[in-house]
Amino acid sequence: MTSNRLQSFLQDNIADLKERGLYNEIDPLEGANGPTVEIDGKQMINLSSNNYLGLATDDRLKKAAKEAVDSHGAGAGAVRTINGTLDLHLELEKKLAEFKGTEAVISYQSGFNANIAAIPAVMDKHDAILSDALNHASIIDGCRQSKAKIIAFNHSDMDDLREKAREAVESGAYNKIMVVTDGVFSMDGDIAKLPEIVGIAEEFDLITYVDDAHGSGVLGKGAGTVKHFGLQDKVDFQMGTLSKAIGVIGGYVAGKSELIDWLKVRSRPFLFSTAVSPADAAASTKAVEILMTSSDLNEKLWANSDYLKSGLKQLGFDTGSSETPITPCIIGDEKATQAFSKRLNEEGIYAKAIVFPTVPQGKGRVRNMPTAAHTQAMLDEALTAYEKIGKELEII
């Protein structure tokens, strides 16, 4: 029997979200998450994935995954610290360290897990964390779990960061102070001001933590935002995911050997949760190998994203402040944003409406993610639909 209080809590809150246009309906894909997808029996151009390089469906990754199932089985069998560390996990970590240009890497089950693992492993209630106001939910959760004092600074506002760093240091109240930021902000596509952040960190002896979920595979010829700015030796934690540009599943932290050794004995999701499967580890390793040997996919991604972004701008849409392939088309009102996205779907373009609470209220947008796997014909079809619907709904 369900508790009456639970039932009324759920009914009231779901009805409230629906009323305000904030209730997200999930559309399952019938098949792979490629440049086109099938939903409800209908083939659509897919502008909603984080599969930047098209690697999620790459034949080389599929082959590596199948071979790993044959040689190592379907699952890792135990947590890493008992006997679930397979040679495939170590190969992945070694390859990632080469890719990132750091001494060592620890891998986790997801990017989300990496953040809730690594931050509380080094920060505690005697510490403070300076956190960009638009940081990802997993960073926020990692900060909360650490019990450190969380001090938010205005998004990419370096004067505010310096001021708050100074106050925190001068208060004498904290043992350690960390600054944490997304490398690329996932909803607007803008890049963190890492050279300035690193400068402030040096001035005030801050620990630096960059979540590069949307930068890896994209910036720095694929190696990420830190490499993009040439700051590999100046950032303590380079966190990344294997589920976006890498196309598989998992997360990691790259850094100095001493840091990685500590995370292996102190981060709870590493100690108490089983690692990714053999197929996942092998496919991710293959993806990193591909990125290290050729920049073809990265170049194709940027060419496609420039094409789509300039096309939308020419039509008169507001694509915000993106500096990366993330291409928001800002509509504003939540219901109008959802209506726009629904019309795109009807025209065979799958691009999701992103509304509060993922972005601030009144900042609803259709978020477009061009990938290396799209053809120009697909992008042209998307632009044609945007023009038609933009005029129909009187947005352009």
Ligand SMILES: *Cc1c(COP(=O)(O)O)cnc(C)c1O
């Ligand atoms: C997606 C994302 C994550 C989580 O990565 P997963 O591997 O999907 O768990 C963490 N941080 C940022 C900034 C992200 O965009």
